[in-house]
Amino acid sequence: MSGLLDDVIDWWRNMRHRHEGVPVASEEVTDAVKAMYPHEKMQEPKRQSRYTYVDGPMYYLGQQIVKAMQDAGYPAKILYCYRSAWKQNELYVKGRTAPGPKVTNAAPWQSAHQYYEAVDIIHPSRGWDVSERYWEALASCVRIVSEKFGVELNHGHYWKFRDSAHIELRDWRLVRDRHKRNVHDQGDLRPPNRDELWWRFYEVLPDVVRSQYQQGTPPGGVDQLHPDLAAWLAKSSSNKSLLRDLLS
Ligand SMILES: [Zn+2]
Numbered sequence: 354m355s356g357l358l359d360d361v362i363d364w365w366r367n368m369r370h371r372h373e374g375v376p377v378a379s380e381e382v383t384d385a386v387k388a389m390y391p392h393e394k395m396q397e398p399k400r401q402s403r404y405t406y407v408d409g410p411m412y413y414l415g416q417q418i419v420k421a422m423q424d425a426g427y428p429a430k431i432l433y434c435y436r437s438a439w440k441q442n443e444l445y446v447k448g449r450t451a452p453g454p455k456v457t458n459a460a461p462w463q464s465a466h467q468y469y470e471a472v473d474i475i476h477p478s479r480g481w482d483v484s485e486r487y488w489e490a491l492a493s494c495v496r497i498v499s500e501k502f503g504v505e506l507n508h509g510h511y512w513k514f515r516d517s518a519h520i521e522l523r524d525w526r527l528v529r530d531r532h533k534r535n536v537h538d539q540g541d542l543r544p545p546n547r548d549e550l551w552w553r554f555y556e557v558l559p560d561v562v563r564s565q566y567q568q569g570t571p572p573g574g575v576d577q578l579h580p581d582l583a584a585w586l587a588k589s590s591s592n593k594s595l596l597r598d599l600l601s
Contacts, residue, residue: 382478390428390478393487397423408434408469409550410557411522414498414506415472418520421494422474427487432480432518433473435544436466458514468532468545469553470525473518481518488517495520504557528553 389398401420404413412434422429438461448455457464465471474491476483492510499506505523509516522528532545545553555562 382480387478390476393476393479393483394426395428396426397428406554407547407550409545410504410554411465411470411472411520413554413558413561414502414504414522415474415520417498417502418472418474418491418494421497422491425490425494427490428477429474429491430477431472432475433466434471435469436464437544438462438467438542441467462529462533462537465521465525465529468525468528469550470528471519471521474520475518491517502558502561522557 400423401416404416406413412431415431415434419429419431441457441459441464442461444457445460447453447457461467475481476487488510492508495506495508495510498504507521507523509519509521528545532549536543
């Protein structure tokens with residue numbers, strides 16, 4: 354995603370919060386996109402069929418939620434998964450050291466988005482400007498995917514500071530704390546790298562990884578496995594706590 358588009362989207366998010374959570378009517382989308390998605394509920398012209406594995410487990414689960422939405426007749430897309438700490442800071446200072454109302458409670462490195470642990474899912478042409486039915490459908494799809502993959506998710510739809518587009522892994526703070534200990538405290542102020550995203554993928558979705566390997570098709574981007582992980586994958590039953598020990 355280009356930096357300019359990021360800026361536009363952030364401006365848009367800011368405006369939305371500025372209006373006390375009431376979504377603004379128009380997204381900065383092209384006329385082609387508007388023409389392609391004239392209705393809130395309709396058959397998706399470009400359905401989710403391929404999945405990305407390299408952006409961590411939440412991105413993968415987000416794609417599954419998008420797919421479930423499409424099955425229910427609601428077009429949807431992932432707007433954000435990763436958001437840089439720099440970008441988070443820009444949002445955070447608003448209403449604090451910069452003018453305007455507060456738009457987020459999360460300081461840099463304190464949002465699940467900095468660790469690829471959250472997605473924001475919206476309508477492709479209407480953005481947040483959708484009916485309550487749309488958000489209820491999304492809430493159902495979050496529950497379905499959570500159930501199907503055995504993963505605990507938080508949906509901002511139920512928060513007091515309501516954020517219906519936002520879905521995150523319930524234990525994301527574990528990743529934040531681990532990252533702080535293993536990376537930031539070592540003086541390396543960077544986001545999770547590709548290897549770390551992979552390890553997290555194994556941790557959250559072991560069965561997805563295992564079934565890919567059993568089919569003889571390693572997920573794209575995997576060249577070689579860490580021997581400990583290979584041994585763990587070879588075990589007949591998944592053992593998340595064992596993997597957690599390996600990772601901590
Ligand atoms: Zn979010």
